[in-house]
Amino acid sequence: KVLREFWPYTQEGREEDSIDRLVPRAQIDPQRDGSLITADLNIAHTQWQAVYRRTDPTDFVKNILPEEEEEIVRAALTRGVVRTLATTTIDDLLRPQAGGTRAISQRALEVAQSTLDRMDAGITIEQFELGRKTGSTSKAGNSPRRPRVRGTHPPLRRHHRDGPGPTPKVDRVVSQGPRPDERRSNRCHHARSTHHLPAADQAAA
Template identity: 35%
Template sequence: MDETSPNIEADAPPALDPAQQSLSEALRVSFGILKIVMVVLLMAYAFSGTFSVGSNEVALRLRFGNYVGSPGQRVLERGTYLAAPFPIEQIVKVDTRPSTLLLEDEFWFETTKNDSGLTRSQLQFQKAGPLHPLRDGSLITGDSNIVHAKWALTWRITDPVAYLTNIGSKEVAQELVTLTSQQGIVHSIARLTADEILRGIVNREQMLGLIQQRLDDMRTGITIDQVTLDKVSAPLRVMRSFDAVTSAESDRARRIVAAQQERARILGETAGEASEPLLDLVNAYSQATELEDPAHAQEIETLIDTALLELKINDSVIGGDVARVMNKAQTYRTQITEQIATEAQSFSQLLPQYQLNPRLVMTKLWEDAREQILTGDVETFYTVPGQLELQFNRDPEIQKERQKEQLRSQKKAQEDAESNR
């Protein structure tokens, strides 16, 4: 071999032993796995900003502390969204469900756990002393009286941007709504009397407007939906006096209702469904008479007469006692008319005979009258000439018949009255 030729075996890298080859292979695999893990972590980090918004909440995205989106598109409603991962972007969710605020102690007299089972009379006995301003809550009314009340308010977040900017937490919002509501209630009650408040006559719209105006002035993003007066009470020291007034007013209202019902019953029995318009005509006639307006009175009297004859007024049928009396009068009128017509006809027939022989006609008329008088349910007594001494012994059979006839007449009258009702 030529000495100047290159030494191929000397220039080649030394061969690795099996241990080194195993280590090299392990490192190559480890770096491959590490690359995969890093890619997975990068992808997980990139998609870690995915979030969802529920039905009772909204969300806002903050990028480096600033709201993302135009003013009208900052609030994210229900759905799934993708945002840049923290700390680039931050997601803030706001609960929009209605919340209830109970003002049970702020304007109520002091109570303890031992008072929960006591009746109002027992509370009056135990707490009959003067109010303590540091322990007893109260409200001053517009007529300088004191009342106690419990209130309930419903509020919710309607402007999440303003809420997060100026409030930031539910606890602060609850405290702010409490203070604002107390102020609005105090101002509203100061415009009312104690009697109105104890009756529950409270202008809730005005009260709600006062509270809402103060919240809007502070740009809280909170809306008051409802203000409810749960319970109201006079001071226990004067509770009996207020109860006496309330009882008297309740009795007055009850008597008024009873009087109205009695009035409706009497008018219904008097003229039926047409009682009100008929009563209006009667009152108008009385008023025209008092004002000495004979023309108007005559006009109204004509309307009344027409209504009574037709038993109808303004498409309403006149019934009751008025209809019964008018029907009876019409029947009597018909009977009298027929009777007079019959008598006129009889006398017209007797006139020619009377002109021929007056004595004979008079005798016949006397006989007819005597027969008519003495025939039927009549007791007849005959006397003899001379000294007259009368001793009457009335016929019992005739008295019985008269009583029976009277009972039958009364029964028929009751049946007619019931049928006309």
């Protein structure tokens, strides 16, 4: 069984075209294109190959209708892929090492088999392998997303020399003497007081 639920739409008869021949689109059409969301919120496309067989006829007869067998197995496989890719980053998925691909396939198989076992389906998945894989084929989704860094400071604004600069803050008082306007006011007040003294007081002074 080949799983193409997570592969971009291709014309009939061209399902096996190479990844390089996939035509980039402006955006993914969820009605036609299959896709997955990875752990780091990137879009990925994958194909899978599965082999399964009935291993417990009694459970199968009791719990599975023959006409629903393929649909049930497909749903279990799909669940395994979705849950596995949700915990896999795009870099880990696209890494060319075979060991990484086998680990992803094994996790997906375990989730799918667990789903069937809980149903007592009497079905065993013997092989479930990740085949072709690629990142987003849409023009808007080719660049991997990066996590946002919180707590960064906003950039400092540069003031032009000919423009008004910021008003400096006074951290402490340097001098406690009177300001020029206060000294001028005191002199005027003293002059007015001297001018109005009585003649006797002035003579005494």
